[in-house]
Amino acid sequence: MTDEQVLLARARSLDPEAMAELHERYYRMLYFYVLGRVGERMAAEDLTAEVFTRLLEAFHRGRGPERHLAAWLFRTADHLVADHHRARYRRPEVALEEAWAAAREEERSDVVVQERVREALEHLTPDQRAVILMRFWMDLPLAQIARELGKSVGAVKLLQHRALAALAKQLQDLRSDHGAT
Template structure:
């Protein structure tokens, strides 16, 4: 009974830690710290992967792989250097890419092949969500290049700033702005074609 109370107290203590303190404990492979990291990031990573795959069971499996890779990297001492969340999203991105490579199901619209359209001031993702259901939107995002889809998901669906996305993807803010511009133009073209 007292062990149970200690475990409950340890869990409560972990939820009160700042992310920096939690990450420090996780690097020492502390079970409660790793569990808290999982609790804090599992839904975000699952949502990110689900938006890239559109399949709940697959997203659950790939999310589990992300956290297994995280544990393996921490155990080997190959963990994040700067941004933990950026590192974790990079693992998720790589796992999704690996999945599609293995299945040879990767399809997207090339910027070079898409007609050039001027991006407008409004958010095309919000407009699309108003005019179509979520499945159609996810299908359109999946047809973007991997980098474009990732930027659209992180910027417009998850609400991260350009600076945050740049840190997560280890790119400059200018590169993220360029990717976002191209992604919005391609997404707009895809949505226009689907509405015809």
């Protein structure tokens, strides 16, 4: 058994020290992953905390991951982020006119580009999205991404290649509208 598997087994038995160690190991990585998807610090903090709350609840019910903890955490984060975006779409916090009136022209362009990239990321599979954000947002090496997701380096390379191709296709019209952005 690896160190990670031993730690996960201890956490599944609700060992508080093991839960604290899991939180310490994964919080920062998950936080930046979620932040890259939602773009707001407070929302990212709340959603990341919710991932760990759901992990603890799963362990209390005798469920949760038995292996590949990182994959479970990132998949849970994906679901929470999707719920967050759906809720914001249904109940916008600020009127669009107010937000745009306050922004300068170049900021508007940046916002449009960021939103289009965020939308394009939503069209990827959860594994592809995780690889792209871990690789390019968090600047993690392929070997570490493979370990975190419980996949081979070759599988991660393939996910990255397919994700980049899908993003290029999704963003093709954005390039023509905004130059080489």
